[in-house]
Amino acid sequence: xxxxxRMLEATKQYVMDGxxxxxxxxxxxxxPTGDYVAIMGPSGSGKSTLLNLLGCLDRxxxxxxxLGDEEISGAxxxxxxxxxASHIGFIFQSYNLIPQLSVLENIEVPLYYQxxxxxxxxxxxxxxxxxxxxGDRLKHRPTQLSGGQQQxxxxxxxxxxxxxxxxxxxxxxxxxxxxxxxxxxxxxDLNEQGKTIIIVTHEPxxxxxxxxxxxxxxxxxxxxxxxxx
Amino acid sequence: MSFIxxxxxxxxxxxxxxxxxxxxxxxxxxxxxxxxxxxLLAIGEGISRKAQEQIEGLGATNxxxxxxxxxxxxxxxxxxxxxxxxxxxxxxxxxxLITTIPTIDRALPIRxxxxxxxxxxxxxxxxxxxxTPEYAEVNQLEVARGRFLSDTDDHEKWNHCxxxxxxxxKLFPFEDPIGQAIRIEKAFYLxxxxxxxxxxxxGIGGSLTAQEFNNDVYIPINTFWSRIxxxxxxxxxxxxxGEMIELSQITLRVDEVENVLKTAALVKETLKLHHxxxxxxxxxxxxxxxxxxxxxxxxxxxxxxxxxxxxxxGGIGIMNIMLATVTERTREIGIRRxxxxxxxxxxxxxxxxxxxxxxxGGATGILGGLTCRPLIGALRGIMQRTAPEVFEQLxxxxxxxxxxxxxxxxxxxxxxxxxxxxxxxxxPAIRAAAMxxxxxxxxx
Numbered sequence: 001x002x003x004x005x006r007m008l009e010a011t012k013q014y015v016m017d018g019x020x021x022x023x024x025x026x027x028x029x030x031x032p033t034g035d036y037v038a039i040m041g042p043s044g045s046g047k048s049t050l051l052n053l054l055g056c057l058d059r060x061x062x063x064x065x066x067l068g069d070e071e072i073s074g075a076x077x078x079x080x081x082x083x084x085a086s087h088i089g090f091i092f093q094s095y096n097l098i099p100q101l102s103v104l105e106n107i108e109v110p111l112y113y114q115x116x117x118x119x120x121x122x123x124x125x126x127x128x129x130x131x132x133x134x135g136d137r138l139k140h141r142p143t144q145l146s147g148g149q150q151q152x153x154x155x156x157x158x159x160x161x162x163x164x165x166x167x168x169x170x171x172x173x174x175x176x177x178x179x180x181x182x183x184x185x186x187x188x189d190l191n192e193q194g195k196t197i198i199i200v201t202h203e204p205x206x207x208x209x210x211x212x213x214x215x216x217x218x219x220x221x222x223x224x225x226x227x228x229x
Numbered sequence: 230m231s232f233i234x235x236x237x238x239x240x241x242x243x244x245x246x247x248x249x250x251x252x253x254x255x256x257x258x259x260x261x262x263x264x265x266x267x268x269l270l271a272i273g274e275g276i277s278r279k280a281q282e283q284i285e286g287l288g289a290t291n292x293x294x295x296x297x298x299x300x301x302x303x304x305x306x307x308x309x310x311x312x313x314x315x316x317x318x319x320x321x322x323x324x325x326l327i328t329t330i331p332t333i334d335r336a337l338p339i340r341x342x343x344x345x346x347x348x349x350x351x352x353x354x355x356x357x358x359x360x361t362p363e364y365a366e367v368n369q370l371e372v373a374r375g376r377f378l379s380d381t382d383d384h385e386k387w388n389h390c391x392x393x394x395x396x397x398x399k400l401f402p403f404e405d406p407i408g409q410a411i412r413i414e415k416a417f418y419l420x421x422x423x424x425x426x427x428x429x430x431x432g433i434g435g436s437l438t439a440q441e442f443n444n445d446v447y448i449p450i451n452t453f454w455s456r457i458x459x460x461x462x463x464x465x466x467x468x469x470x471g472e473m474i475e476l477s478q479i480t481l482r483v484d485e486v487e488n489v490l491k492t493a494a495l496v497k498e499t500l501k502l503h504h505x506x507x508x509x510x511x512x513x514x515x516x517x518x519x520x521x522x523x524x525x526x527x528x529x530x531x532x533x534x535x536x537x538x539x540x541x542x543g544g545i546g547i548m549n550i551m552l553a554t555v556t557e558r559t560r561e562i563g564i565r566r567x568x569x570x571x572x573x574x575x576x577x578x579x580x581x582x583x584x585x586x587x588x589x590g591g592a593t594g595i596l597g598g599l600t601c602r603p604l605i606g607a608l609r610g611i612m613q614r615t616a617p618e619v620f621e622q623l624x625x626x627x628x629x630x631x632x633x634x635x636x637x638x639x640x641x642x643x644x645x646x647x648x649x650x651x652x653x654x655x656x657p658a659i660r661a662a663a664m665x666x667x668x669x670x671x672x673x
Contacts, residue, residue, distance in 0.1 A: 057567060057666050078571045085569020096564045096670070100247050112236055113569035157568070 002068055004164040004196045005031045005054055010063035012049050023049040025219040026063065031165065031198060036191040038207040039200045041216035048169075050216065051200045055088055055167050056080045068164055085113040089158025091168035095150040097142040103129060103153050104138040110161045121160075128156040132186065148179035155186060165196035172206060184209055233577075241581040244558075252586060255550045258543030259590025259649065260597060263642045265539050267598020269532035271632035272605075277525035278633055284521055286428070287514035288367060290334075292481040292493050294318055296474050299506040313460060313471040316508040320475050322500060330495050332488040337363055339478040340453050342461050346400060346446055347412040353399040355444035357413060359453025365424070367480055370442065375407045375422030382421075383449040388456070390418035394426040395443030411446070416456055418448060489515045540645055543590065544653040551583050551657035562661050563669025572662040579661050583654025584647060591646025595639055601632045 012024040024046045031037055041047050052058040053065055056072055059080075065072040067087055075083070089110075090096075097106045107125045111117045129135050132152035134145075142150055151171060158166045168187065172180035188209060191197050199210060207213050208227070215223040245252040287293065296317025320338070327336045340359035345352055358364070365377040373394065382389045390411065397406050410417040427442040462471040483492045493513045500509060555562070562575055570578075609628070612620045620628065 052667055055567070057670075078573075081566070081569050081571040081574075084567060090567050092670070096560070096567075098561055098564060100243050109565070110568045112233075113565075113571070113574060115233070161569075 001033055003030050003032045004035070004068065005029075005198075006064075006066045007053070007060075008064040008066075010053060010060040010065055012046075012053065012058070013061045022219055024053070024060070027216075027219075027221055029214065029221065029224075031196065033164070033196050034191075034194050036188075036197045036209075036211040037199070038210035038213045039198065039216065040202060040204075040207050040213060041222075042202070044218075045216040046219040047200050047202075047216055049219075051167060051169055051198075054165075054198060055090060056083050081113070085110050086161050087164045089161065089163035089166040091151070091154050091158050091166060091171045093170035093173040095142070095147070095154050095174075097150055097153055097157075099142055102139050102141060103134055103145070106142065106153055107156045107160055109157060114161065125156075125160055128159050129153075131159075132156045146179075147175050148182060151175065151179075151183050152186070155183070155190075159190070159195070165198055166190070168197065168199040170201055170203075171199065172201075172203070180206075233574075234581075237577055237581045238585070240578060241585045244554075244582055245585060251550060255547055255586050256590040256593065258546035259540070259587050259646050260543075260594045262536065262540035262543040262649075263591050263594025263646050264597035266533075266536040266642045266645065267595060267634065267638050268601050268632070269536055270529065270635045270638040271598070271601045272630060273525065273528045273532050274635050275630045275632040277521060277528065279630070280521045280524075281518065282428075284514050284517045286369065287512070287517070288369075288480075288482070289515050289518060290483045290486055290489055291367065291514055292483065292489065292496055293512040293514070294322075294479040294481070294496065294500070295510050295512065296477050297508060297510050298472070299508040313462075313473050315459070315473040315475075316506065317474040318476045318479055318500070318509050322503060323476060323479055325503070326479070326481065326496060326499060329499060330492060332483050332485070332492045332495075333481050334484040335363060335367075335482040337361055337367055337478075337480040337482075338450055338476050339364065339480065340450055340474070341477040342457070344413050344446075346396060348400040348409065351400050351402075353396060353444070355393075355396050355446060356441075357453075357457075358445050358447050359450040359457075360447055361450055364447065364480075367482065368427075368442065370427055371425040373423045373425040375420070377422055377424075378447060378449050383451050386449065386451045386455050388416060388418045388452060389421045389449065391422040391424060391447040392420055393424050393443050393445040393447075396446055397423045413446070413448075414457070418446075486515070489513060540649055544587075544649040547583055547586055547650065548653040548657060550586075551579060551654055552660070554582070555579060555657045555661040558661075559664065559669050559672040562664055563666050563672060566664075566666035567670060575662040576658045579658035580651065580654045583658070584650040587646045587650025587654075588643075591643045594646065595642055598638070598642065599634060601634065605630070605632055 007027055007029040009026045009028055010024060011022070011026055014021045014023060027046075027050065039047055039050060049058070053060055056067065056075075057080075059065075059075070060073055063073070067083060070083065072080070072083070098109065101109070104125055107128055108117060108121075111121055111125075126135070126138070129138055132155050134149060134152055134156070137145065137149070142153070145153070155166075166187075171187070172183055175183060184206065187197055187199070191211075197210075199206065201207055211228050212224070212226045214221055299316055323336065323338050327333055337360065342357050343354065344357040345354050346357075360378070361383060362378050362380055364370070365372070370377075375391070377391055378389060381387070390413075392400070392406055392411075400406065400411060401409065406420045406423055408420065410419050412418075424442075459475050460471055460473045481492070481496065483489045490513070493511060493516075497511050500511070565575065565578075609620075
């Protein structure tokens with residue numbers, strides 16, 4: 001089976017006033033479909049850069065990045081947008097829902113940028129809202145929901161386009177421990193249903209739940225351990 | 230494709246409703262601009278239409294020569310002992326013009342004087358006009374009852390007269406005037422017809438007051454000459470004042486419109502040879518018409534400029550708000566970009582919002598523009614009631630103007646509002662689309 005994502009000797013450099021910053025120095029990583037990977041490391045280790053590359057928000061300076069069968073390294077800006085819309089599910093620390101849209105509309109945003117919403121997809125957005133336990137709040141605005149509920153909406157949104165993988169950036173960073181547990185359990189359930197999950201975190205408890213932990217240090221992978229199957 | 234646009238419109242309206250007051254105020258700017266375009270054009274049209282109607286009332290192929298009283302000094306030098314000095318165009322002038330200028334189709338001699346008309350105990354003052362039968366046609370007067378003067382009336386110098394609508398109303402409020410005799414000075418005249426109501430024309434012969442037809446009495450010109458003569462004496466307390474004029478006015482009709490200006494030049498040359506004093510004035514309605522058209526064009530250009538400025542100000546208002554909105558919604562832009570929006574999608578989203586704003590301004594502005602007429606009427610009414618003396622001092626143009634909505638001003642105003650939306654929305658929208666998604670997501 002084709003891996004969800006593959007990275008080969010990917011580097012990323014930023015040119016800044018003080019000189020060139022090497023955010024990633026040759027990272028090779030393969031994420032098989034169905035995996036549950038935690039990417040960990042201290043701040044400044046290149047976690048965010050790796051996340052941006054995997055999320056197709058940015059292109060590597062050198063090296064290769066492939067999502068499914070598609071080469072990303074040289075893709076155009078519009079093509080990257082298309083890939084994000086159809087193959088990547090994002091979950092953010094601060095939920096990042098659009099305030100003027102309802103729960104249901106927020107879930108459907110990626111579909112909107114794919115071009116059209118048919119009845120089957122609308123049905124699916126309802127199902128996903130049910131799945132994350134918000135079937136009775138479809139018309140609510142994000143501001144009317146608690147943090148945990150907002151993050152659930154974000155999870156439903158990340159699933160709507162049936163992505164290659166879900167990319168979660170500190171998904172529990174803004175939540176209390178009880179709610180965090182709920183969210184992590186939900187992610188775990190999704191993984192058990194076969195979804196590929198990449199979670200970026202600095203919390204060891206969160207990392208423990210993953211099947212595999214990749215540690216970054218100074219822009220390179222310093223360890224890549226499978227903790228469970 | 231249509232789906233995307235539909236969603237974008239829907240979204241645009243939704244985002245605008247997030248800040249209803251802000252959107253309303255932005256719309257207000259465009260509203261004022263568009264409404265003023267419609268208003269100014271309507272008022273301009275109203276003024277020029279009125280002027281044009283008055284001038285056209287004089288007839289486009291006509292040339293009008295009027296006798297005017299020369300300045301006092303020139304009368305003094307001509308002969309100080311005489312109190313009555315002849316002036317104005319003469320019967321000789323009239324004959325000379327019709328025999329020497331071939332392009333003159335028809336010429337009307339007219340003699341006018343102010344008189345009191347009486348019937349039984351009732352009296353009214355008005356203009357007594359000695360004229361030929363063509364007078365009615367040339368001045369676009371229509372007969373209401375009876376007939377106008379005939380050639381026979383003129384040849385036979387009969388004491389027949391025709392009353393204008395106003396005069397008939399005053400002298401015969403109850404009776405049928407036809408067949409009755411009215412008194413003018415010492416003679417009696419048989420009423421043979423009554424004319425319909427006629428709106429005044431533009432002023433001619435140097436006087437700015439409009440020519441009023443409604444208080445006239447028409448008699449054959451030959452009757453005028455033989456019964457009343459050339460000398461008219463008005464009695465004032467302690468003194469007599471008199472004037473001696475052969476003809477008050479000659480109305481010439483030229484055969485073709487193209488010949489009007491050439492003929493007018495010839496007429497002026499001819500008259501100059503036989504008049505030492507400037508005791509006549511030549512009016513060419515066609516020239517006035519051309520002038521009125523130029524004035525109208527200038528008015529429209531000028532007003533258009535003012536309206537354009539107000540629209541640009543409205544547009545800048547929109548741009549200002551959109552720039553603020555884009556900054557404010559940086560995070561939303563980041564989210565949308567992360568979730569798959571292309572640069573084009575973001576541009577479109579913000580552009581649609583500005584166009585929604587400007588179209589709302591445009592549509593309400595057009596509605597506001599359409600209220601021009603009733604609103605001006607109401608304003609005038611209020612002014613008349615609260616400050617009549619101020620109102621009296623306003624120029625006629627302002628007191629009497631009826632705005633006429635120019636049909637093309639509506640699509641024009643609408644087109645302008647959309648264009649303003651696109652032009653002033655483009656920069657904020659492009660700026661929004663150019664943001665780096667990673668930076669935008671990090672924005673607090």
